[in-house]
Amino acid sequence: MKNIILMLVCALSLTACTKKSATIPVVKDSARDKFLGEWQVNESGGTGGPRQYSVSIAPSGDGASQEVVISKFYNIFTDNVAAYASNDTLYIPVQTVDGYTVFGSGYIGNSATYGTDGVITMSYQVISATTVLASYGYNGNPPSIW
Numbered sequence: 001m002k003n004i005i006l007m008l009v010c011a012l013s014l015t016a017c018t019k020k021s022a023t024i025p026v027v028k029d030s031a032r033d034k035f036l037g038e039w040q041v042n043e044s045g046g047t048g049g050p051r052q053y054s055v056s057i058a059p060s061g062d063g064a065s066q067e068v069v070i071s072k073f074y075n076i077f078t079d080n081v082a083a084y085a086s087n088d089t090l091y092i093p094v095q096t097v098d099g100y101t102v103f104g105s106g107y108i109g110n111s112a113t114y115g116t117d118g119v120i121t122m123s124y125q126v127i128s129a130t131t132v133l134a135s136y137g138y139n140g141n142p143p144s145i146w
Contacts, residue, residue: 032059032066032085034108034117039146041075046141047132051075055146057083057090073102074126074134092124101127104137106146120146 035057043051053075060082061067068090069080081102083092094103104124111118122144123137137143 030066030085031087032068034088035068035085035090035120039120041144041146043136043144044142046136046138046144047134073097077102090120090122099128100133101125106143122146 036059037057039055039057041051041053041055053072055073056071057068058071059065059067060069066085068083068085070083070092071080073081077098077100079097081092081097082095083090085091088108090106090108092102092104094101096102102124104122106120106122106124108117108120110116121137124134124144125132125136125138126134135141
């Protein structure tokens with residue numbers, strides 16, 4: 001009789017102690033990881049006027065690199081814009097893309113809608129040979145929100 005009771009207690013204790021699945025936090029290996037993915041761009045002012053479009057940020061270089069490429073930048077470029085991440089900042093060094101000069105920087109932050117690292121506030125300019133086509137976050141213009 002003791003053996004039956006002992007077996008029942010053991011069986012109940014095994015089934016009563018089920019492991020709950022734990023949420024495993026995503027560890028970001030580098031500064032650039034938080035910038036990677038598709039971003040919806042909202043631009044409400046600046047010399048480029050109001051615009052909405054999507055950009056994609058993908059890794060560039062080796063796994064240790066902080067370099068990224070931005071595709072569909074300003075919604076007109078066919079070539080990618082090169083950038084690099086450092087901590088919470090994305091830097092776009094001065095470069096020529098599709099015949100336009102591009103440069104700028106932005107920082108990633110928390111969003112009420114998208115949570116931690118859910119919004120990028122970008123300041124950038126797109127300049128043709130004679131005209132500033134877009135100026136977000138410069139000269140008193142509002143930044144571009146991604």
